[in-house]
Amino acid sequence: MKRSESFVKTLKNAPSDEVSRSAQLLLRAGYIYKEMAGVYDFLPLGRKVLNNIIDIIREEMVALGGQEVEMSSLQPKDAWVKSGRWDDDVVDDWFKTKLHAGGELGLALTHEEAITNMLTSYVSSYKDLPLYVFQFQKKFRNELRAKSGIMRTREFIMKDLYSFCATREQHEEFYEKAAISYTNIFKRLGIGDSTYRTFASGGSFSRFSDEFQTICDAGEDIIYIDHEKNIAINEEVYNEETFKMLDVDPAKLDKQKASEVGNIFTLGTKYSEALDLCFNDENGVRTPVFMGSYGIGPARSMGVIAEKTCDDKGLNWPEEIAPYKYYLIGIGEKGMKEAEKLYNLNPEQFVFDDREKVRNGEKFADAELMGIPYRVIVSDKTLENDQVEILSRKTGKSELLTTKEFISKIPKVLK
Amino acid sequence: MKRSESFVKTLKNAPSDEVSRSAQLLLRAGYIYKEMAGVYDFLPLGRKVLNNIIDIIREEMVALGGQEVEMSSLQPKDAWVKSGRWDDDVVDDWFKTKLHAGGELGLALTHEEAITNMLTSYVSSYKDLPLYVFQFQKKFRNELRAKSGIMRTREFIMKDLYSFCATREQHEEFYEKAAISYTNIFKRLGIGDSTYRTFASGGSFSRFSDEFQTICDAGEDIIYIDHEKNIAINEEVYNEETFKMLDVDPAKLDKQKASEVGNIFTLGTKYSEALDLCFNDENGVRTPVFMGSYGIGPARSMGVIAEKTCDDKGLNWPEEIAPYKYYLIGIGEKGMKEAEKLYNLNPEQFVFDDREKVRNGEKFADAELMGIPYRVIVSDKTLENDQVEILSRKTGKSELLTTKEFISKIPKVLK
Numbered sequence: 001m002k003r004s005e006s007f008v009k010t011l012k013n014a015p016s017d018e019v020s021r022s023a024q025l026l027l028r029a030g031y032i033y034k035e036m037a038g039v040y041d042f043l044p045l046g047r048k049v050l051n052n053i054i055d056i057i058r059e060e061m062v063a064l065g066g067q068e069v070e071m072s073s074l075q076p077k078d079a080w081v082k083s084g085r086w087d088d089d090v091v092d093d094w095f096k097t098k099l100h101a102g103g104e105l106g107l108a109l110t111h112e113e114a115i116t117n118m119l120t121s122y123v124s125s126y127k128d129l130p131l132y133v134f135q136f137q138k139k140f141r142n143e144l145r146a147k148s149g150i151m152r153t154r155e156f157i158m159k160d161l162y163s164f165c166a167t168r169e170q171h172e173e174f175y176e177k178a179a180i181s182y183t184n185i186f187k188r189l190g191i192g193d194s195t196y197r198t199f200a201s202g203g204s205f206s207r208f209s210d211e212f213q214t215i216c217d218a219g220e221d222i223i224y225i226d227h228e229k230n231i232a233i234n235e236e237v238y239n240e241e242t243f244k245m246l247d248v249d250p251a252k253l254d255k256q257k258a259s260e261v262g263n264i265f266t267l268g269t270k271y272s273e274a275l276d277l278c279f280n281d282e283n284g285v286r287t288p289v290f291m292g293s294y295g296i297g298p299a300r301s302m303g304v305i306a307e308k309t310c311d312d313k314g315l316n317w318p319e320e321i322a323p324y325k326y327y328l329i330g331i332g333e334k335g336m337k338e339a340e341k342l343y344n345l346n347p348e349q350f351v352f353d354d355r356e357k358v359r360n361g362e363k364f365a366d367a368e369l370m371g372i373p374y375r376v377i378v379s380d381k382t383l384e385n386d387q388v389e390i391l392s393r394k395t396g397k398s399e400l401l402t403t404k405e406f407i408s409k410i411p412k413v414l415k
Numbered sequence: 416m417k418r419s420e421s422f423v424k425t426l427k428n429a430p431s432d433e434v435s436r437s438a439q440l441l442l443r444a445g446y447i448y449k450e451m452a453g454v455y456d457f458l459p460l461g462r463k464v465l466n467n468i469i470d471i472i473r474e475e476m477v478a479l480g481g482q483e484v485e486m487s488s489l490q491p492k493d494a495w496v497k498s499g500r501w502d503d504d505v506v507d508d509w510f511k512t513k514l515h516a517g518g519e520l521g522l523a524l525t526h527e528e529a530i531t532n533m534l535t536s537y538v539s540s541y542k543d544l545p546l547y548v549f550q551f552q553k554k555f556r557n558e559l560r561a562k563s564g565i566m567r568t569r570e571f572i573m574k575d576l577y578s579f580c581a582t583r584e585q586h587e588e589f590y591e592k593a594a595i596s597y598t599n600i601f602k603r604l605g606i607g608d609s610t611y612r613t614f615a616s617g618g619s620f621s622r623f624s625d626e627f628q629t630i631c632d633a634g635e636d637i638i639y640i641d642h643e644k645n646i647a648i649n650e651e652v653y654n655e656e657t658f659k660m661l662d663v664d665p666a667k668l669d670k671q672k673a674s675e676v677g678n679i680f681t682l683g684t685k686y687s688e689a690l691d692l693c694f695n696d697e698n699g700v701r702t703p704v705f706m707g708s709y710g711i712g713p714a715r716s717m718g719v720i721a722e723k724t725c726d727d728k729g730l731n732w733p734e735e736i737a738p739y740k741y742y743l744i745g746i747g748e749k750g751m752k753e754a755e756k757l758y759n760l761n762p763e764q765f766v767f768d769d770r771e772k773v774r775n776g777e778k779f780a781d782a783e784l785m786g787i788p789y790r791v792i793v794s795d796k797t798l799e800n801d802q803v804e805i806l807s808r809k810t811g812k813s814e815l816l817t818t819k820e821f822i823s824k825i826p827k828v829l830k
């Protein structure tokens with residue numbers, strides 16, 4: 001991308017009502033735009049980061065055997081009445097609306113009801129199970145407060161996977177595979193070291209659910225980490241019974257603020273019974289399907305990563321999800337010309353700051369604010385030795401490479 | 416994809432309330448699932464077709480210089496009040512909802528207001544213009560009736576591009592480029608021959624707008640085609656004045672039912688004045704931006720293509736957007752083994768009907784219902800001559816190829 005061609009400009013100030021540090025930086029650096037509290041647009045840079053995260057999650061979901069669909073946001077009331085979740089007294093963050101043709105609709109805050117209902121059209125026998133269906137789909141939640149930037153919003157893309165098994169054993173086998181898959185995802189997103197599988201409240205069908213909590217000062221949860229066992233306990237189940245069941249010593253637990261980047265949950269037959277999703281087992285007995293749900297919020301993950309990696313100068317993306325790898329600046333006439341040549345080798349690798357009449361200092365500051373992993377300077381001076389200067393945003397260390405060496409690092413464009 | 420692993424089954428019957436022929440087939444063939452009238456989910460096959468269409472449109476939008484964003488569905492009321500479009504008396508297909516924190520929200524039925532408002536943060540000088548921003552984003556429309564399957568829905572993905580120019584001349588130059596781009600898109604989607612640039616009602620800033628109308632019996636519009644000039648006139652502007660302006664002879668016009676697959680519209684300064692999107696021109700004079708909007712509905716296009724190409728046996732996708740190219744059937748023990756080998760060469764190319772205990776006749780019928788461009792049969796008999804049989808869904812013609820010849824047609828998987 002060329003800065004001269006991008007409609008987005010970096011901003012001196014974030015909107016005054018924005019209190020989240022990561023959101024302030026994402027707004028100033030031109031990744032997102034704020035429509036209102038808890039509702040953000042993704043600008044070209046933000047879209048790229050979000051899609052990089054989505055691509056990683058999708059790869060892991062496909063590897064798990066997941067089949068991808070896209071379900072609707074508008075949800076008819078019936079299925080929710082059957083599951084007992086339509087009333088605002090039961091679920092307090094609904095957005096509801098009315099159909100001109102008559103009747104109430106909800107804006108999907110999750111899709112358990114919808115997918116359970118859908119599968120009654122396709123599941124009839126134990127031979128149809130197990131099966132796993134996922135989507136990246138908008139969710140709407142009518143949050144009373146929304147002050148955590150893109151870490152808690154009223155509208156967001158969520159990856160939700162649902163598992164449908166014939167037996168609890170089949171379910172538990174998949175559940176553990178999914179947990180490993182989640183661990184892989186957070187590793188690939190660059191937050192593996194600070195993300196813990198965390199025991200949290202379960203439901204009628206399991207003692208606990210599993211959250212994936214990332215240590216983060218801006219997080220809204222409190223977790224207690226057992227570093228030896230590499231697990232954590234959500235404060236909601238921080239009690240004697242849990243210590244005993246997990247065989248942990250409360251004196252050794254490390255209390256931390258954290259943000260929930262994913263969760264996996266044993267639903268059992270709650271929804272399949274309510275919505276009559278049954279199959280005939282090997283003996284021809286009609287049996288409700290045993291279900292699980294597995295969520296990750298790509299935008300929340302993006303917010304947490306931004307929050308954890310940023311500094312006073314700006315964002316600082318891990319290479320795996322950065323929108324571009326290099327922030328390219330040409331200095332001097334020759335430098336600018338050579339920079340343009342490098343850019344043209346593979347525009348997908350570079351933010352090329354080709355803006356005229358912008359001071360170099362401002363370009364350096366933007367490179368830091370945007371958090372692009374490497375700043376590359378090509379100046380008349382570095383070119384005297386046929387070199388370019390590479391500065392790592394992460395380590396702050398710079399090195400000089402010959403132009404040839406640098407070019408060898410740039411992936412060729414596939415024609 | 417392996418049929419044995421897909422959770423979706425083809426259905427004998429579509430829901431009884433589905434009157435649209437293409438929707439009946441899309442439902443039966445397992446491309447979509449109906450949540451309610453006018454609201455559909457996209458199943459794995461449907462998602463693939465939709466994404467193939469989206470990829471083609473995106474390529475053309477990027478080639479036009481478009482910058483891609485993702486805006487929100489939840490829309491604060493203010494901007495719509497300023498433009499005069501909040502009242503249900505003015506816009507009758509709003510879905511509105513309420514924020515728990517207080518205040519009304521709308522579900523975006525279009526994004527003119529939102530993007531105009533957003534750009535006030537980034538545009539200040541004539542040097543910032545022209546610029547073009549697009550997205551693929553959900554729209555919600557509270558249609559009173561929804562009987563045309565995925566050709567008219569209450570929730571759908573729309574590609575909307577907006578152009579922002581300094582002058583009318585700048586705008587008109589881009590507008591014509593966009594029209595050419597649209598012509599390319601419909602050609603690439605396989606409906607170029609039956610899609611006409613159609614003169615329709617304009618607004619305060621232009622005599623006409625341009626619709627792209629595809630001849631289709633299930634279409635909701637009436638157009639009059641001038642085959643010599645290769646243009647059409649929407650019945651809403653079918654009058655003496657139009658004939659005169661376009662220099663057409665009404666006696667030579669060919670009346671047809673058609674479906675609007677795209678439209679481009681000169682907005683002028685309607686929204687920029689209402690929302691104060693201005694720039695300083697070369698003389699420092701504050702001037703409202705001159706705007707245009709350019710829409711395509713990928714799902715409607717999918718519905719129109721399905722409608723135009725289907726027959727009594729099922730769907731019939733053009734190769735460019737088909738979910739898979741080959742429907743692979745192995746017959747006999749050897750045939751099944753060889754089919755499995757072919758499938759493994761590149762699973763992205765095949766629907767492999769590996770289902771046991773399903774009659775071949777049923778597999779043949781599913782191949783036709785799903786509308787996969789080529790059915791490939793590998794049987795013990797064809798293998799006697801080391802051959803496979805390829806049947807074209809489009810022409811109905813079959814040919815025998817040696818296994819080697821067929822393999823040479825399958826793109827290699829990039830590792």
